[in-house]
Amino acid sequence: xxxxxxxxxxxxxxxxxxxxxxxxxxxxxxxxxxxxxxxxxxxxxxxxxxxxxxxxxxxxxxxxxxxxxxxxxxxxxxxxxxxxxxxxxxxxxxxxxxxxxxxxxxxxxxxxxxxxxxxxxxxxxxxxxxxxxxxxxxxxxxxxxxxxxxxxxxxxxxxxxxxxxxxxxxxxxxxxxxxxxxxxxxxxxxxxxxxxxxxxxxxxxxxxxxxxxxxxxxxxxxxxxxxxxxxxxxxxxxxxxxxxxxxxxxxxxxxxxxxxxxxxxxxxxxxxxxxxxxxxxxxxxxxxxxxxxxxxxxxxxxxxxxxxxxxxxxxxxxxxxxxxxxxxxxxxxxxxxxxxxxxxxxxxxxxxxxxxxxxxxxxxxxxxxxxxxxxxxxxxxxxxxxxxxxxxxxxxxxxxxxxxxxxxxxxxxxxxxxxxxxxxxxxxxxxxxxxxxxxxxxxxxxxxxxxxxxxxxxxxxxxxxxxxxxxxxxxxxxxxxxxxxxxxxxxxxxxxxxxx
Amino acid sequence: xxxxxxxxxxxxxxxxxxxxxxxxxxxxxxxxxxxxxxxxxxxxxxxxxxxxxxxxxxxxxxxxxxxxxxxxxxxxxxxxxxxxxxxxxxxxxxxxxxxxxxxxxxxxxxxxxxxxxxxxxxxxxxxxxxxxxxxxxxxxxxxxxxxxxxxxxxxxxxxxxxxxxxxxxxxxxxxxxxxxxxxxxxxxxxxxxxxxxxxxxxxxxxxxxxxxxxxxxxxxxxxxxxxxxxxxxxxxxxxxxxxxxxxxxxxxxxxxxxxxxxxxxxxxxxxxxxxxxxxxxxxxxxxxxxxxxxxxxxxxxxxxxxxxxxxxxxxxxxxxxxxxxxxxxxxxxxxxxxxxxxxxxxx
Numbered sequence: 001x002x003x004x005x006x007x008x009x010x011x012x013x014x015x016x017x018x019x020x021x022x023x024x025x026x027x028x029x030x031x032x033x034x035x036x037x038x039x040x041x042x043x044x045x046x047x048x049x050x051x052x053x054x055x056x057x058x059x060x061x062x063x064x065x066x067x068x069x070x071x072x073x074x075x076x077x078x079x080x081x082x083x084x085x086x087x088x089x090x091x092x093x094x095x096x097x098x099x100x101x102x103x104x105x106x107x108x109x110x111x112x113x114x115x116x117x118x119x120x121x122x123x124x125x126x127x128x129x130x131x132x133x134x135x136x137x138x139x140x141x142x143x144x145x146x147x148x149x150x151x152x153x154x155x156x157x158x159x160x161x162x163x164x165x166x167x168x169x170x171x172x173x174x175x176x177x178x179x180x181x182x183x184x185x186x187x188x189x190x191x192x193x194x195x196x197x198x199x200x201x202x203x204x205x206x207x208x209x210x211x212x213x214x215x216x217x218x219x220x221x222x223x224x225x226x227x228x229x230x231x232x233x234x235x236x237x238x239x240x241x242x243x244x245x246x247x248x249x250x251x252x253x254x255x256x257x258x259x260x261x262x263x264x265x266x267x268x269x270x271x272x273x274x275x276x277x278x279x280x281x282x283x284x285x286x287x288x289x290x291x292x293x294x295x296x297x298x299x300x301x302x303x304x305x306x307x308x309x310x311x312x313x314x315x316x317x318x319x320x321x322x323x324x325x326x327x328x329x330x331x332x333x334x335x336x337x338x339x340x341x342x343x344x345x346x347x348x349x350x351x352x353x354x355x356x357x358x359x360x361x362x363x364x365x366x367x368x369x370x371x372x373x374x375x376x377x378x379x380x381x382x383x384x385x386x387x388x389x390x391x392x393x394x395x396x397x398x399x400x401x402x403x404x405x406x407x408x409x410x411x412x413x414x415x416x417x418x419x420x421x422x423x424x425x426x427x428x429x430x431x432x433x434x435x436x437x438x439x440x441x442x443x444x445x446x447x448x449x450x451x452x453x454x455x456x457x458x459x460x461x462x463x464x465x466x467x468x469x470x471x472x473x474x475x476x477x478x479x480x481x482x483x484x485x486x487x488x489x490x491x492x493x494x495x496x497x498x499x500x
Numbered sequence: 501x502x503x504x505x506x507x508x509x510x511x512x513x514x515x516x517x518x519x520x521x522x523x524x525x526x527x528x529x530x531x532x533x534x535x536x537x538x539x540x541x542x543x544x545x546x547x548x549x550x551x552x553x554x555x556x557x558x559x560x561x562x563x564x565x566x567x568x569x570x571x572x573x574x575x576x577x578x579x580x581x582x583x584x585x586x587x588x589x590x591x592x593x594x595x596x597x598x599x600x601x602x603x604x605x606x607x608x609x610x611x612x613x614x615x616x617x618x619x620x621x622x623x624x625x626x627x628x629x630x631x632x633x634x635x636x637x638x639x640x641x642x643x644x645x646x647x648x649x650x651x652x653x654x655x656x657x658x659x660x661x662x663x664x665x666x667x668x669x670x671x672x673x674x675x676x677x678x679x680x681x682x683x684x685x686x687x688x689x690x691x692x693x694x695x696x697x698x699x700x701x702x703x704x705x706x707x708x709x710x711x712x713x714x715x716x717x718x719x720x721x722x723x724x725x726x727x728x729x730x731x732x733x734x735x736x737x738x739x740x741x742x743x744x745x746x747x748x749x750x751x752x753x754x755x756x757x758x759x760x761x762x763x764x765x766x767x768x769x770x771x772x773x774x775x776x777x778x779x780x781x782x783x784x785x786x787x788x789x790x791x792x793x794x795x796x797x798x799x800x801x802x803x804x805x806x807x808x809x810x811x812x813x814x815x816x817x818x819x820x821x822x823x824x825x826x827x828x829x830x831x832x833x834x835x836x837x838x839x840x841x842x843x844x845x846x847x
Contacts, residue, residue: 328734331732348725349724350791351791360733362718371713373712
């Protein structure tokens with residue numbers, strides 16, 4: 001009944017969806033799996049109306065539709081249960097359920113709260129949640145809020161004529177095992193009311209719940225598997241696709257790393273972010289943290305950069321035990337951080353190339369607070385040439401550069417200041433292939449210069465191809481360590497096995 | 501992006517949205533300067549008097565330009581101070597109180613130390629600037645250390661300042677009649693009084709701070725991305741503290757020029773500076789969410805506001821209409837200069 005045909009979506013530099021065919025039948029639960037960046041979220045956004053496709057058609061029961069926004073999609077029966085919940089926590093449960101649709105309870109300009117509570121109770125009954133609709137949402141557990149989210153989407157049932165399609169985006173990521181089972185039982189029962197699209201990193205859950213599974217990779221649907229024919233191994237191979245290309249990741253340039261330890265973690269924990277993590281990072285080493293979203297990888301990076309204070313254990317940087325964690329101290333010890341959100345934490349849009357490059361080291365380019373702009377500019381020119389940054393000159397606003405070139409500016413910022421502990425969080429996210437290769441080239445060059453690199457890679461292939469050492473973390477705990485000598489690298493399957 | 505650029509006509513490529521936004525304030529200023537004489541001309545034609553457009557204009561004359569300069573100079577100093585704060589993405593509403601306190605303390609010290617610049621009384625000038633710095637510093641401390649939003653912290657500090665000024669003066673006016681100090685107004689070079697040149701000199705200092713010092717760079721970094729500034733190892737709290745302190749110094753300079761202009765220091769010396777300075781900064785094109793703009797924008801903004809004020813007097817609009825016009829102007833400036841599709845946090 002709900003069908004996408006040859007749907008295409010392009011962003012500058014990225015072909016996010018390539019002629020995707022996707023179909024949901026009445027009462028069906030459809031699974032959607034793929035690595036980060038495979039196009040799952042883009043596809044979901046197209047389905048619930050947040051993005052408009054560049055090509056292809058969307059039909060509901062054979063009628064072509066086009067949504068300008070999520071509200072229009074909702075009016076056609078497409079509901080979304082968000083991973084990061086969309087409930088407003090300072091409102092009551094019933095206000096949340098009917099947010100934007102209060103008009104049905106208004107009499108003479110006043111809301112009839114009793115009627116709303118009554119209606120809310122009916123919705124809560126659908127998801128078997130027995131709570132007072134006047135409860136403030138923030139008092140509820142996460143699992144309960146998830147159900148309210150679902151109940152909110154189910155109000156569509158009364159409002160529209162056609163069938164419902166409900167998207168569940170990683171609904172189990174923060175639920176306990178029993179809660180997951182309850183949710184699945186509920187979803188199965190609700191298939192008489194709606195169809196579901198279920199997106200999750202947890203392969204076993206997808207296999208368990210879904211009638212059919214779509215496997216995505218690089219913006220394409222590479223396979224559609226029926227529940228009965230589905231096997232974890234086969235799907236995982238489809239997800240990660242081709243074998244790791246040695247040339248692509250500059251494997252021949254991988255040198256053995258040195259003896260000097262740059263960063264050392266000794267059974268370090270940070271609240272519920274990660275527990276008892278130990279490792280050493282050496283000069284010339286690329287150490288990759290592998291795990292799913294929220295497995296604690298980023299929190300470990302943030303600790304080294306002084307942004308997340310650990311609760312126990314000892315962090316040592318260049319032989320110095322760290323007692324107070326702040327970014328300035330880390331920068332002074334030679335730590336450089338290349339964050340995932342380039343626009344938020346990477347470059348200051350509005351400031352030009354040389355201003356961005358010297359941002360972390362202005363003290364080296366100033367006398368008593370007065371900047372030696374000439375020196376800044378010549379530094380910028382050196383690095384523009386060295387990293388082949390595509391910009392007309394060093395005075396250009398960084399916000400106007402392409403993603404790959406912005407990333408080079410960020411790397412130049414740290415490298416030019418002599419940082420030799422480089423933390424890379426998804427350094428190639430959103431870059432096209434050429435720009436990715438430039439980043440790989442830079443990583444090898446930094447290792448040759450004696451820097452140590454901690455990488456959270458965008459894909460597993462990247463992790464395997466680039467690393468000397470791979471640490472797999474899951475739910476904040478260390479799982480397994482792999483050595484990644486050239487010619488003796490772990491396979492994708494080895495890693496995935498320990499991640500999920 | 502590259503495709504659309506290639507297809508555009510040369511004119512469209514030249515007149516990009518960014519360029520238009522960047523130069524719009526100057527364009528507006530130019531239009532206003534030509535518009536008021538036109539109103540005058542219409543008025544005189546209707547009254548049956550012979551009048552050549554621009555040449556016979558009372559508005560478009562050196563004498564009136566000097567008048568605008570006198571009105572604009574103190575406001576420019578206050579607006580330049582608050583420009584730094586707005587570039588950081590914060591706001592400072594303490595200017596009225598700070599100006600009053602600085603003016604009153606200056607006058608008291610000046611008179612107590614013999615009342616002429618040709619004695620130790622000149623020390624009252626740096627003293628007033630120190631008082632401004634201290635007020636700004638406290639303002640910054642309250643904002644940064646007590647983690648109170650800057651608009652609230654500074655508004656409260658402003659009231660403290662006004663109250664303090666009233667306490668000191670008991671509501672009285674203090675006259676500063678030293679002819680040398682008053683030469684700020686009375687001495688003219690090339691038809692413009694000294695205070696206009698003083699204001700311009702401080703504008704150049706502000707420009708130097710903005711463009712050539714680490715502090716200025718830090719203001720833009722904090723305003724452009726506080727997270728990033730922090731992640732680059734900048735001490736964001738310290739930058740904010742110094743920003744508010746610097747703003748306090750410029751408020752003090754504004755206070756000195758205001759006293760020089762009318763020869764009186766009182767609690768009311770600070771009146772009206774808040775609205776005029778914030779209006780000027782915004783109209784000049786400095787973005788309220790930080791990171792964009794600068795002191796030259798503020799100069800244009802102050803001139804726009806002053807020209808409108810002056811022009812309305814010249815063409816004889818009632819005084820109370822002027823505030824309404826300025827209010828509408830602020831809204832227009834924000835509407836025109838903001839790409840509101842990209843700003844989702846309108847609160």
